[in-house]
Amino acid sequence: MGNDRSIRCFLCRCHGEISRVIDLDEVARALKSHPGVRSLDVRNSLCLEEDMDVLASRVEDPDATGLVLGACSLYARGDRIRTALEEKGISPDTVEVVDIREGCSWIHHGQPREATTKAIDLLRMGVALQRHRENPDEVMVDPVREVFVLGAGPAGISAAASLVRLGVRVHLLDRAKSPGGLLNLVKRIAPEDVTSDEYLSQKQQTIFASNGGVSHYPGAKLISAHGSAGDFTISFSSGKTEHAIRVGAVIVATGAKILMPDGLYRHGNLEGVLTGIELERRFKAGQLEGNRVVFIQCVGVRDRKRPYCSAICCIVSLKQACQVLDVDPQAEVFVLHRDIMCPGSVLEKYYRDAMARGVRFLRYEQDRPPVVLGDENVDSVEVYDALTSEMRRIKADLVVLSTPLAPHDDAGRIAELFGLNRDEHGFYEVRTLMHPLETKREGVFVCGSARWPVLGRSAVLQGEAAAMKAYELISRGTLAASRLSTYRERKFSLARVDHEACTGCGNCVAVCPYDACSLEKKEGALKSTVNLIRCSGCGSCVSVCPNGSIQLPGHSAMAIGEMLKAVCEQGS
Amino acid sequence: MSLREEVLTRVKALLKDRRVDGVLGLSLFEKEPVPCLFEDPFDVDALVIEPKWLLAKLAMNILKTAPQEYRLGLVCRGCDDRAVTELAKRNQLDRNRLTLLGIPCTAEQARKCLCSTPYPREIVAGERVEGMYPMNDEQAQLFLTGSMEERMKRWARELNRCIKCYGCRNVCPICVCIPCKLEDDLWVKRGHIPADMVSYHLIRAFHLSDTCVSCAGCTDTCPVNIPLMLLQVSMRETLKSQYAYEPGLDPERVSPVLTEQEKGEGTLFQEPAWIDSLRGGS
Amino acid sequence: MNLNFIKTICPYCGTGCGIILQVKGGRAVTTLADRSHPVSRGGLCIKGWTAHEFIHHPDRLTKPLLKKNGKFKELSWDEAIGLAADRLKETVKAHGPDAVASLSSARCTNEENYLFQKLIRAGLGTNNVDHCARLCHGPTAAAMAYALGSGAMTNSIADFSGAECILIIGSNAAETHPIIMGEIYKARDNGAVLVVVDPRRTEVANNADMHLQINSGTDIPLIDAMMKLILDASLENREFIASRTDGFTEMKEYLSQRTLEELSRECGIPLEDIRKVAELYARAREASIVFCMGITQHACGTSNVYAICNLALLCGHVGKPHSGICPLRGQNNVQGACDVGALPNVYPGYQAVADEKNHAKFAQAWGRDLSRKPGLTVTEIFAAAGTTVRTLYTMGENPLLSDPNQGHLMEMIPKLDFFIAQDLFMTETARYADLVLPAACYAEKTGTFTNTERRIQLLRKAVDPPGEAKDDFSILCLLLKAFGLKGDYADPSEVMDEIAALTPIMAGVHFDRLGTHGLQWPVPSDDHPGTRYLHKDTFTRGKGLFVVPKYTPPKEMPDENYPFVLNTGRMFSHYHTGTMTRRSPFLDREVDKPFVEIHPADAARLGIVEGGGVTVTTRRGSIETFARITTRVMEGSLFAPFHFSEAPANALTIEELDPDSKMPELKVCAARLEKG
Amino acid sequence: MTDRTEDSGNIQVVLEGAGRKIVVFACTWCALIGADGAGKKRISLPATFRVIPVECISRVEADAVIRAFTSGIDGVAVMGCHLGGCRHNGANLRSARKLELLKPLLDTVGIDSRRLFTSYGTAHEYHQFAQAIESFCSQIGEMPPVSAWSRSFVRAMSARGENE
Incomplete structure (x- = not known):
């Protein structure tokens, strides 16, 4: 593209919405003499069928290489015009919609002269962009209709169950011998108050009744992962055998580990100081001794080293406190906390019920933590009550330390295998706000406590959601890379490297938020190479490339330069 | 033993022991210094170490065109050392094939280059002298302070002289791109002097913002005496104060404008003060 | 690894900057600036930085060529030298020595220029030797x-x-x-x-x-x-x-x-x-x-x-x-070429040929009788080409682009009996020659250049000439021998010793003294350190003379038909007729097409846009070029650089001469400008 | 910030900075939506700015900003998502750092870094976009045109009094 006088322009009056402010005749005059503009028409409403047909028929002109439409914003009808034209066989790459309504006539309604000048500028910029748009690269992906689920905890099992119900073959891998994850360690699950067997049985039945729809590999170890969205190759060992499978999507549901207190509050050298999970073990074995129990919250968390709230510990402690009261209604149960975190109506009720049953809450301050006293056995806990501002000594038979969930020790290795980022606490990083299960690697989803500590209920929901995301990806049939990304509501321009000019400096590799750029040796020299499936067209690479050898063909430096020129030229 | 003799002994030993195939340094040719690739220990007697002559880029080019197994020694100063580090970070040379023979600059040389680190990380001989803080220099102050209008006038006077010789780019040890953006009509209008020199020098200066090793090569070579290295001073200060980063000092550290966000920054816990440049109250 | 750094002198303008050629495997691969050079001190201009680029250009001439039936055929050096000598001798015999004219070169070394004028003066017996200094200073x-x-x-x-x-x-x-x-x-x-x-x-x-x-x-x-x-x-x-x-x-x-x-x-x-x-x-x-x-x-x-x-x-x-x-001074060695006598009226060291004492001195030194009559200047040579001048020998000159009124030249040159051109490339001028001798460029030879401040500097050989091309020194030695003159100089330093012996202002100049910073003439003796500035206590002529100037307004002023004043000159990225710079990829990309500068008001009036095609016409010719709209020129004025053979500005210029120096009026003529 | 919609009858023509040229690089995920919203609400804004949509502000080359200033554009706004809220995995933070580094350079040579307006996360909503644009345009309006800067490059006194 970029031939002289090859752009056809159409201006939309929008039934006066545009032409009432902007003098379209003047705009037309100015544009007609603009280099690159082959013809210009003013229509009433480009978004209506009749005008659309005119547009489509005009473009059959073999010499016209692009269309520039002066109309409304992309978010109004601009995008729809493009889509409609695409249905008529006109590639969206050749259509530029310039917003002269929202971006001009409506916001400059009091300044018709200035608005007209601006409209001319904007259209000239559109012409410049269209003239310097090159055909973008494209690659097609045929997704493998199988999904890999890493981890058979509540999130992983739910994901697998949901997928298998949709007829997708699932590979479920877990390092433990039996499925269930952390739930296996717990007697009853809060706030639903069911056992773990009950909790997951239905889903497990779905999975194991699927006639091979799910391949379950217990006690397995991940070895490597290659490929990208739609086609990953993953190898792992299970028992003595090694497997290599191809899948279209990956769900990481590895959960989290329970932090051990590491000597805090004399855990380990004083009989009767337990962690929450050790208490669960006693519940399961039915060996609870003593009826004076003190829970200490926020152990090893919400401090400088782990500045986060693990989100589930309060509910767990409340559950356990009530369980103590179930065993011995006369028991004296204290919960020493810094704040009780029970958001939502269900959990709030849970908190109030515990209070109603006589669990006593006492707030301590972070810089004055409770002290556990005793010689061999726990004797009492000394604590500064932040509400009454006095020291209290509470007699205790058991002290339960409520420790948080923390990232698994091998989270780093898994992150590396799949190319995921981890947040500052070590959990897998997901995209923000609107895409909570997606990672920077297209086709890899994270759910459950692997992404952030959650209760079983949330883990299940997230697992199901992740399954839907994976299903959506692999069930779309053949996909264009430029439409693959989660974010690609519109078509994106994928980065392209001019290998002759590339110096191999690696700036693009360092900045690419998707790890789409990598350096490869070509004829003895390192050259940047773009993985088109990973690329999302953000352009980070373009702006750090020292000599412009990487470009977004649809939005090149040349195009931006010409747009700037178009702005400057007017009136001079 | 003088500094020169010590370097000479080292170079001879390196060549004799075949630890390197050649050493790049300066040699006297008809009483004047020129760069020289010493490959024979018997030639080394002609070696000199003055004046300061940037050799990192030459070394890079030698390694790029030499056979893969060729190992090179380089008599270098602080700026060359930093340039080698930056070039290695950007995959322009293989640090394993290069042996550095570092020598310190004199106090006077440091002053001339406004160099804050006038010595390489490792020196084979000689005494280090302390560097200087560029803003303490009178001329630098003249160019870097004052109202916007004064600065504009001062720099206009300087940059307007540019004769577009590309010398600053040619000597810069970090400028390695072929082709170079400065030759591209899109960025710097071709065929005019000094018409587009502002784009030329600002783009060039910014390209080096996180790589400039402050060798002063650009200022030295400029035939019309534009103090080009002063363009870098404020950016270098910013990098130093905001990210504690100085180009060329740490081979492991990636430039902060290329790296992932660091802990705490841009998150709930710490928000950079410059979220919104208007709100910043400037 | 075969890698050398050769200190030498930039081949372009008369500033005489120091460059260092990086030579790898016999090829000059890069130019570096010489930090210890007294003039350039580590700086260079865009041309200097790319001085290596044209050296190994595929267009370089590699074999002597003889034109037969309009086509060039290769021939051996023996044949070429023999033929050249024969044709020169024949002309002298048939039409007298003054029927031969020659152009020496401001691009060649002092030694070569000296040998060239010696060949013409002693070998042929004419003072018809000039060079393009005529057209500059x-x-x-x-x-x-x-x-x-x-x-x-x-x-x-x-x-x-x-x-x-x-x-x-x-x-x-x-x-x-x-x-x-x-x-x-x-x-x-x-x-x-x-x-x-x-x-x-x-x-x-x-x-x-x-x-x-x-x-x-x-x-x-x-x-x-x-x-x-x-x-x-x-x-x-x-x-x-x-x-x-x-x-x-x-x-x-x-x-x-x-x-x-x-x-x-x-x-x-x-x-x-x-x-x-x-x-x-x-x-x-x-x-x-x-x-x-x-x-x-x-x-x-x-x-x-x-x-x-x-x-x-x-x-x-x-x-x-x-x-x-x-x-x-405009060219790398225009000063030197004048100093060593490549001028029709003076022997080396500005010793007038008309002076009997000088005549006797040189006749004795060269062992031949010499002509007492000052020779023809460049402009006069072309005026007489084909009439009284029958044979022309040029060394490293491209008059077709550098001299005024190109059309006239193109008419005259074919009328010559024989035309010998010695050059690096098949230039616009060489195309018209009968015999073309392939020469060596600055990087391929040893010798001296004298810059504009009279500094005689040593040039050092960095690479071999391509193919069979020879440096001008060797070519001239062969010709000198063919004319029975001394041609067995061991190297150029021997020539410099001969110059020193005959030229008082350069009496103390010898190669072994030039190594570091060169010498600024006058250097009257072997221990003289050279001269930073002239006329210190007394003027060279004794007293300075006030001379009443004779002002003549430009000959051709704008009129109705030719309303513009056309000025010609140079621009930063090209050099003279472009034979070297336009073959340097970097420089050619910087400016790859000819242009004419036009004032915005004139452009607006004629509907000319930036970069658009225009035609510039004068009474002598017309060129098609591209517009550059700028206030660098005044309204009613045009400026065109003369580096471009596709739009040779000198097709337009006037050959009106300065009566004293025979300088043509290249700076002013009347022109017409048209769009397209 | 009051809404100056047509209905309110409180139309105010903003003349500040008239004649200046301002380019806005707007991220399609934030600022462009804000711009669209401002349009939908028909907020009256100064007509000096021209929007160039970009996929992410990390696409904005500092070179392009420099080019804009040196070719006579008076102000450049780079408006992207909230730092930490980038659609492209934090790409805008790196970009922000880069542009931040450009400011000292602009100050050094006297272009004035206030001509480069960087905004991260304020423009997602229409009134924020409008406010940012308006205050930036008025700030630029108070500054001398950038061409004064390039014009100072021609300092020679011409006897004929012509100026480029």
């Missing part, structure tokens, strides 16, 4: 030699930085002599006032403290006005005038004949501005005048230079450090 050499006794730049480049006032007239040094411009800027940084006189708003003008945008070709009225104003304000240096000059009374008398108003109107500069400049120049303790083609390339070029000398003498700004009269 012919008037300078003539006028300054007459008024001061020496035709060269009086001071050194390093002197500029100490001046208090620098007056630049008709020189765009920022583009043509960038490294010298750096020194001038240094002066400005040290507080000097920079005044530029130029009809164009050049690069230099943009950086000046004052720019006097005079009407083309009116330098004499301007300088006369300045002198009148200086006298009116009694700012002249009376002591200097009294003790060191002649002719002041006549000068005063001449000045009194014109009124200031008249002069001011003529040059187009308000009187107040002239007064300001005159006072700045006269009051300065040290002041330099820099000038170039804007002064010389006029039909009154010689008088223009006289005017400049008058101004300097009036204020006593000559014969001391940091001030002086500084013509900037």
Whole structure:
């Protein structure tokens, strides 16, 4: 593209919405003499069928290489015009919609002269962009209709169950011998108050009744992962055998580990100081001794080293406190906390019920933590009550330390295998706000406590959601890379490297938020190479490339330069 | 033993022991210094170490065109050392094939280059002298302070002289791109002097913002005496104060404008003060 | 690894910068700036930085070529030298020695130029040897030699930085002599006032403290006005005038004949501005005048230079450090080529051929009888080509692009009996030759160049010439032998010793003394350190002479049919006829097509857009080129660089000659401009 | 910030900065939506700015910003998502750092870094976009045109008084 006088322009009056402010005749005059503009028409409403047909028929002109439409914003009808034209066989790459309504006539309604000048500028910029748009690269992906689920905890099992119900073959891998994850360690699950067997049985039945729809590999170890969205190759060992499978999507549901207190509050050298999970073990074995129990919250968390709230510990402690009261209604149960975190109506009720049953809450301050006293056995806990501002000594038979969930020790290795980022606490990083299960690697989803500590209920929901995301990806049939990304509501321009000019400096590799750029040796020299499936067209690479050898063909430096020129030229 | 003799002994030993195939340094040719690739220990007697002559880029080019197994020694100063580090970070040379023979600059040389680190990380001989803080220099102050209008006038006077010789780019040890953006009509209008020199020098200066090793090569070579290295001073200060980063000092550290966000920054816990440049109250 | 760094001298302009060629495996791969060079001090211009690029260009000539039936055929060196000698001898025999004319080269070394003029003078017996100095500083050499006794730049480049006032007239040094411009800027940084006189708003003008945008070709009225104003304000240096000059009374008398108003109107500069400049120049303790083609390339070029000398003498700004009269020489060795006698009227060292003593000295030294008649100049040679001049021998010159009125030349050259061209490339001129001899470029030979400040510098061989090409020194030795002259010089240093023996100003110049920083002539003896500035206590001619200039307005002024004033010259990324720079990829990309500068008002009137095609026509020819719209030129003026063979500006220029120096008026002619 | 919609009858023509040229690089995920919203609400804004949509502000080359200034554009706004809220995995933070580094350079040579307006996360909503644009345009309006800067490059005194 970029031939002289090859752009056809159409201006939309929008039934006066545009032409009432902007003098379209003047705009037309100015544009007609603009280099690159082959013809210009003013229509009433480009978004209506009749005008659309005119547009489509005009473009059959073999010499016209692009269309520039002066109309409304992309978010109004601009995008729809493009889509409609695409249905008529006109590639969206050749259509530029310039917003002269929202971006001009409506916001400059009091300044018709200035608005007209601006409209001319904007259209000239559109012409410049269209003239310097090159055909973008494209690659097609045929997704493998199988999904890999890493981890058979509540999130992983739910994901697998949901997928298998949709007829997708699932590979479920877990390092433990039996499925269930952390739930296996717990007697009853809060706030639903069911056992773990009950909790997951239905889903497990779905999975194991699927006639091979799910391949379950217990006690397995991940070895490597290659490929990208739609086609990953993953190898792992299970028992003595090694497997290599191809899948279209990956769900990481590895959960989290329970932090051990590491000597805090004399855990380990004083009989009767337990962690929450050790208490669960006693519940399961039915060996609870003593009826004076003190829970200490926020152990090893919400401090400088782990500045986060693990989100589930309060509910767990409340559950356990009530369980103590179930065993011995006369028991004296204290919960020493810094704040009780029970958001939502269900959990709030849970908190109030515990209070109603006589669990006593006492707030301590972070810089004055409770002290556990005793010689061999726990004797009492000394604590500064932040509400009454006095020291209290509470007699205790058991002290339960409520420790948080923390990232698994091998989270780093898994992150590396799949190319995921981890947040500052070590959990897998997901995209923000609107895409909570997606990672920077297209086709890899994270759910459950692997992404952030959650209760079983949330883990299940997230697992199901992740399954839907994976299903959506692999069930779309053949996909264009430029439409693959989660974010690609519109078509994106994928980065392209001019290998002759590339110096191999690696700036693009360092900045690419998707790890789409990598350096490869070509004829003895390192050259940047773009993985088109990973690329999302953000352009980070373009702006750090020292000599412009990487470009977004649809939005090149040349195009931006010409747009700037178009702005400057007017009136001079 | 003088500094020169010590370097000479080292170079001879390196060549004799075949630890390197050649050493790049300066040699006297008809009483004047020129760069020289010493490959024979018997030639080394002609070696000199003055004046300061940037050799990192030459070394890079030698390694790029030499056979893969060729190992090179380089008599270098602080700026060359930093340039080698930056070039290695950007995959322009293989640090394993290069042996550095570092020598310190004199106090006077440091002053001339406004160099804050006038010595390489490792020196084979000689005494280090302390560097200087560029803003303490009178001329630098003249160019870097004052109202916007004064600065504009001062720099206009300087940059307007540019004769577009590309010398600053040619000597810069970090400028390695072929082709170079400065030759591209899109960025710097071709065929005019000094018409587009502002784009030329600002783009060039910014390209080096996180790589400039402050060798002063650009200022030295400029035939019309534009103090080009002063363009870098404020950016270098910013990098130093905001990210504690100085180009060329740490081979492991990636430039902060290329790296992932660091802990705490841009998150709930710490928000950079410059979220919104208007709100910043400037 | 076969890697060498060779110190040598830049082959382009007369500044004579130091470059270092990086040679790998017999090929020059990079140019580095020489940090220890006394002139350039580690700086170079865009051309210098790319001086290696054309050396190994595939267009280089590699074999002697003979034209038969309009086509070039290769032949051996023996055949080529034999043929050349035979044809030259035949012409002499048939038509007399003066039927042979020759152009030596400002691009070749001193030794080669010396041998060339020796071949012509002693071998053929004619003084018909000239070179393109005629087209740049012919008037300078003539006028300054007459008024001061020496035709060269009086001071050194390093002197500029100490001046208090620098007056630049008709020189765009920022583009043509960038490294010298750096020194001038240094002066400005040290507080000097920079005044530029130029009809164009050049690069230099943009950086000046004052720019006097005079009407083309009116330098004499301007300088006369300045002198009148200086006298009116009694700012002249009376002591200097009294003790060191002649002719002041006549000068005063001449000045009194014109009124200031008249002069001011003529040059187009308000009187107040002239007064300001005159006072700045006269009051300065040290002041330099820099000038170039804007002064010389006029039909009154010689008088223009006289005017400049008058101004300097009036204020006593000559014969001391940091001030002086500084013509900037255009080519790397144009100074040297003149110094060693590649001029029709003088032997090496400006020893006039008409002088009996000189004649006897050279006749004895060369062992031949020599012609007493001064030879033809470049312009005269072409005027006589095909008539009285029957055979032409050119070495490294491309007159077809560099000389005025190209159309005329193209008509005349085919009328020659035989034409020998010796060059690096098949230039526009060489295409017309019968015999083409492939020569070596600066990187392929040893010898000396003399820069504009008279500094004789050593050139060192870095690579071998391509194919069978030979350096001009070897070619000339072969020809000298063919004419029975001494041709067995061991190397160029032996030639320099011969020059030194015959040339008083270079008597102390020998290769072994040139190693580090060269030597600035006069070097009268072996232990003399060279001369930084001339005319220290006494002028070379004794006293400085005020010469009344003869002002003639430009010959061809705009009229109805040709409403524009066309000016020609150089631009920063190309050099002269472009044979080297346009074969350097980097330089050619910087500017790859010809252009003509047009004022925005003119462009608007004619509907011409930036970069659009235009046709420029004069009474002599027409070229198609591209528009550059800029206020660098005044309304009604055009400027075209002459580097482009596809749009040769010299197809347009006029061959109107300066009567004293035979310089054509390249700077002014009337032209018509059309779109498309 | 009051809504100056047509209905309110409180139309105010903003003349500040008239004649200046301002380019806004707007991220399609934030600022462009804000711009669209401002349009939908028909907020009256100064007509000096021209929007160039970009996928992410990390696409904005500092070179392009420099080019804009040197070719006579008076102000450049780079408006992207909240730092930490980038659609492209934090790409805008790196970009922000880069542009932040450009400011000292602009100050050094006297272009004035206030001509480069960087905004991260304020423009997602229409009134924020409008406010940012309005205050930036008025700030630029108070500054001399950038062409004064390039014009100062032609300092020679011409006897004929012509200026580029």
